[in-house]
Amino acid sequence: MSKVLSQKIKIALIQFRGSSPDKQANLNRAAQFIDKAMTQQPDTKIVVLPECFNSPYAVTKFREYAEEIGPLATSVSFLSQLASKYKITLVGGTIPEIDPKTDKIYNTAVVFDTNGKLVGTHRKTHLFDVDIPNGITFKESTTLSPGEKATTLKTPYGKIGVGVCYDMRFPELSMISARNGAFAMIFPSAFNTVTGPMHWHLLARARSVDNQIYTVLCSPARDMDSSYHAYGHSLVCDPRGNIIAEAGDGEEIVFAELDPAEISDFRAAVPLIKQRRFDVYKDVSK
Numbered sequence: 001m002s003k004v005l006s007q008k009i010k011i012a013l014i015q016f017r018g019s020s021p022d023k024q025a026n027l028n029r030a031a032q033f034i035d036k037a038m039t040q041q042p043d044t045k046i047v048v049l050p051e052c053f054n055s056p057y058a059v060t061k062f063r064e065y066a067e068e069i070g071p072l073a074t075s076v077s078f079l080s081q082l083a084s085k086y087k088i089t090l091v092g093g094t095i096p097e098i099d100p101k102t103d104k105i106y107n108t109a110v111v112f113d114t115n116g117k118l119v120g121t122h123r124k125t126h127l128f129d130v131d132i133p134n135g136i137t138f139k140e141s142t143t144l145s146p147g148e149k150a151t152t153l154k155t156p157y158g159k160i161g162v163g164v165c166y167d168m169r170f171p172e173l174s175m176i177s178a179r180n181g182a183f184a185m186i187f188p189s190a191f192n193t194v195t196g197p198m199h200w201h202l203l204a205r206a207r208s209v210d211n212q213i214y215t216v217l218c219s220p221a222r223d224m225d226s227s228y229h230a231y232g233h234s235l236v237c238d239p240r241g242n243i244i245a246e247a248g249d250g251e252e253i254v255f256a257e258l259d260p261a262e263i264s265d266f267r268a269a270v271p272l273i274k275q276r277r278f279d280v281y282k283d284v285s286k
């Protein structure tokens with residue numbers, strides 16, 4: 001069986017509070033945490049930041065903080081320098097993006113290679129529009145537009161799929177990336193204290209078990225002074241559905257080792273890939 005992950009690699013998830021109104025201060029804190037991660041475990045190859053790590057997570061703020069994504073954008077150039085300084089693949093969380101041609105705003109994940117080149121973006125495809133009585137009401141579509149594609153990207157170690165938070169509730173994006181050969185699905189995320197306890201671990205485990213891949217969720221740390229109370233609990237789930245590393249709800253760096261044998265051994269033992277019946281499911285989108 002061919003390997004989808006070429007070697008054992010270490011990943012670091014940076015769970016920090018980045019939702020202050022001061023964008024540059026949020027970026028600087030991200031840099032401090034990445035420096036700490038690389039000092040503590042210098043063999044780390046992939047670093048992940050949370051959803052909306054450089055701005056408040058609020059529908060009224062996305063436009064104010066939005067950047068046109070390109071090499072000169074404040075957050076893009078800042079993250080690019082970090083990726084090349086530490087020679088890491090950086091899944092640089094999400095930032096509010098403005099498309100100047102359409103004036104639309106997106107919640108966009110940005111990914112950099114070890115030379116600091118922006119090698120991919122993923123515009124959140126499923127917007128977080130929910131109304132849970134006595135729980136939480138949030139409507140990203142008030143100010144955001146949805147992305148239109150699934151995202152699978154090459155890294156030096158194999159392919160990764162990228163989704164953003166609420167995207168993890170839709171199994172199709174992860175399945176598309178897994179079928180394109182991804183070894184992990186990585187979700188910069190920000191669940192909350194209502195839906196986090198209900199579904200965060202369950203969804204990570206489900207996406208891993210569906211596809212026999214690693215699932216990586218990176219959350220902001222909880223900040224009770226902010227309008228949105230992030231769940232925290234950044235985690236890594238292995239291809240068998242075991243959570244192999246997990247944060248609490250405060251600021252924390254989570255490290256985990258991803259092992260190609262965990263994917264190939266479990267796929268050999270439980271050969272879902274060979275057993276799928278697309279002849280039976282061809283009508284699934286009807």
Ligand SMILES: NC(=O)CCC(=O)C(=O)O
Nearest residue numbers: 128165166190191192195
């Ligand atoms: N930022 C988000 O997309 C939140 C998603 C969430 O909390 C959920 O329950 O889904």
